[in-house]
Amino acid sequence: MSQKKLIKSYVLRAGRMSPLQRKAYETLKDTHCLKYEDKLIDFKKIFPDFTSNYLEIGFGMGDVTHAIAAQNPQNAYLGIEVHSPGVGKLLSEIESRGLKNLKVIEHDAVDVLTNMIPDNCLDGIHIFFPDPWQKKKHKKRRLIQPEFTALLSKKIKRGAYLYAVSDWEDYAQQILQVFSGEKSLVNKYSDWAEPQLWRTETKFERKGLKKNHLIREVFFIKK
Template sequence: MQDSNRPLDAEDGLPDAATASAPTDAVEAHSGQIDGPDLGNLPPHARTIRSYVMRAGRTTEAQAKALAELGPRFLMPYQEQLLDFPATFGRTAPVVLEIGFGMGDATAKIAEGQPDTDYIGCEVHEPGVGALLKQIGDRGLSNLRVIRHDAVMVLENMIPPGSLAGIHIFFPDPWHKKRHNKRRLIQSPLVAKLVTHLAPGGYLHCATDWEPYAQQMLEVLGAEPTLVNTAEGYAEKPAYRPLTKFENRGLKLGHGVWDLVFRKKA
């Protein structure tokens, strides 16, 4: 992974050494944060949940071409208006939202392997958006759309309540340093927001390669009264989630990966 795409330490502006050395999707994927202690003096309305961390990165010629040629069909503009899923996809099917798909390889493979389900991916990183659009073209996918915007705002303004069959959050930034833990995406305020957009019986699938974060995820998701764990603790990796190149490399080095799958009560 290029240094320019590594998470930055929010206090010193330097790459976080722990994250920079992690050979997994934790480095690749965009992730969320909840504003940390340095924003504690802001008024309540300014302490917002954010689903991403901006990264530097260069858009390749192939990614730019995909943005130009496939963007008009598959890249949906952000709008403050609820989506009509059947109109968006041209059919009525279950819809799954992915938050922070990174470079989109797993997203494209999942959509290809689940043709009877429609997928919406949210990502703010232009190279990642371009890379996923290229995969859409290469694989001939029709059941995948992309929104380049903050997923929290997309949820609030574009996703109808109770409409999603599932939500995927794979390898969000682990924010290894203890003083940065509050910036992790999976925290109670966001989870409460997510479940309002799940249909009864809909699922929330999170995955991480950082065990302390997995423990936090298990605690936070377990405390949400509208969710039920589908496993006794961590779940077996569902067959639809492919192993990424970073995950494969991490597993070969003996690193663990933890999946959590919770369902909304009917």
């Protein structure tokens, strides 16, 4: 069975775009988005001036995505998201900030990883506040499961990292357990990771903090 059939981790809602997001979405897609294709991408062609490539899955409105890219102009970043208002928002930020090191793919990350990302090519993967799918019957829709984690690990270089953050305690526990069970990975910390100070606050993190949720960070390295 393909990964796609195993996990459908999102529901596409007809989210309303602000006029700014719509304009950015319509005018900047060709410049800053990569089209989804069943074909491996060549990072050297997309980012000829960079040697380190990082991926973010489910960037939401992309506030952390452009902040990290702006703070690290020596690295290249690829953000994946299925929610078009977020894509529009991030495109407008890429343009207004003149970011040359950040591109976007609007598509299911499971397909993108399976079909577009070469093995052993990424320096790090970020997954910040993945959808928690709280109800028991929905938990199978959570993105971070063993098979998907094996896929993530296959895509990163030796010594590169997988970094996930969640404010849902039982999902955070699941992430820690699943990453720990992937033989190609080792926890950089003995348990929960120390907060990575270079990561700025995300929209969903703010929501979680308002509900007094604990923010759990998980940071593993490929052996």
